[in-house]
Amino acid sequence: MALPSSLVQHIEQHACMSGCYGSDTTIQLCLDGAKPLQPMVSVTCLDCLSRFGVPTALLSSSTTSQSLSAELTQHMRIKRGFALSVSGYHTGGPGFWLTAMYYSCGLFIISADRSRQLGSDLDQLLLAIQNGIVKAPDPRMGDAKQFSVESVFVNFEKCQPAIRGKADFLASPQCKTTQQKDWKKVTLAEFLPLARANAPAPTPKAPAPRVLNRGDICPKCKAEVRDRPLLNRSYLGCLC
Numbered sequence: 001m002a003l004p005s006s007l008v009q010h011i012e013q014h015a016c017m018s019g020c021y022g023s024d025t026t027i028q029l030c031l032d033g034a035k036p037l038q039p040m041v042s043v044t045c046l047d048c049l050s051r052f053g054v055p056t057a058l059l060s061s062s063t064t065s066q067s068l069s070a071e072l073t074q075h076m077r078i079k080r081g082f083a084l085s086v087s088g089y090h091t092g093g094p095g096f097w098l099t100a101m102y103y104s105c106g107l108f109i110i111s112a113d114r115s116r117q118l119g120s121d122l123d124q125l126l127l128a129i130q131n132g133i134v135k136a137p138d139p140r141m142g143d144a145k146q147f148s149v150e151s152v153f154v155n156f157e158k159c160q161p162a163i164r165g166k167a168d169f170l171a172s173p174q175c176k177t178t179q180q181k182d183w184k185k186v187t188l189a190e191f192l193p194l195a196r197a198n199a200p201a202p203t204p205k206a207p208a209p210r211v212l213n214r215g216d217i218c219p220k221c222k223a224e225v226r227d228r229p230l231l232n233r234s235y236l237g238c239l240c
Contacts, residue, residue: 096118
């Protein structure tokens with residue numbers, strides 16, 4: 001059974017950046033005062049901790065909170081173009097809050113302000129990689145020297161999913177370089193080895209034209225380079 005379209009539409013428009021959801025407890029909901037309580041499967045946004053629920057009657061019989069949260073998370077990864085995404089409180093290592101998303105072009109978007117005592121956003125991304133919370137696509141991503149970082153502001157209510165590099169992301173509707181109401185400050189970390197590998201090759205320069213000397217044949221007009229008379233003087237050249 002497909003997910004209710006109203007739920008999918010609301011989840012897609014939810015502006016929290018990671019699109020990651022976690023499981024929650026099953027709720028008994030009163031939908032009609034004259035009828036028994038109805039069970040509802042609920043999930044939690046792992047960014048803002050808001051809860052969303054669906055009556056079990058609108059879902060397949062095998063749907064659980066865990067399976068629904070996993071399905072919504074994967075749907076949002078595809079919808080927003082993320083190769084991977086994590087969010088919430090992670091018990092690996094010292095235990096810390098981290099939200100991070102990754103585009104396959106080599107861009108991480110990181111927010112770790114809830115655990116600032118453990119370092120910068122990039123420090124905590126590296127901590128997540130070291131503890132297996134984030135499965136780094138490249139082993140060099142454990143080295144801070146392989147990244148360039150800058151602060152930007154994001155809101156994913158409107159989103160361009162196809163991101164081919166940092167320039168694409170900075171020009172996308174989900175990113176601004178100045179503070180806006182309801183926009184989240186994050187760190188944009190560019191993995192330099194991949195950015196360099198994806199950089200367009202320089203346009204080759206046209207070779208300088210060959211200087212023709214007396215007696216040479218011009219490749220364009222096929223005439224010999226020699227002294228040629230004008231009205232009051234002469235010139236050395238071909239017929240071009």
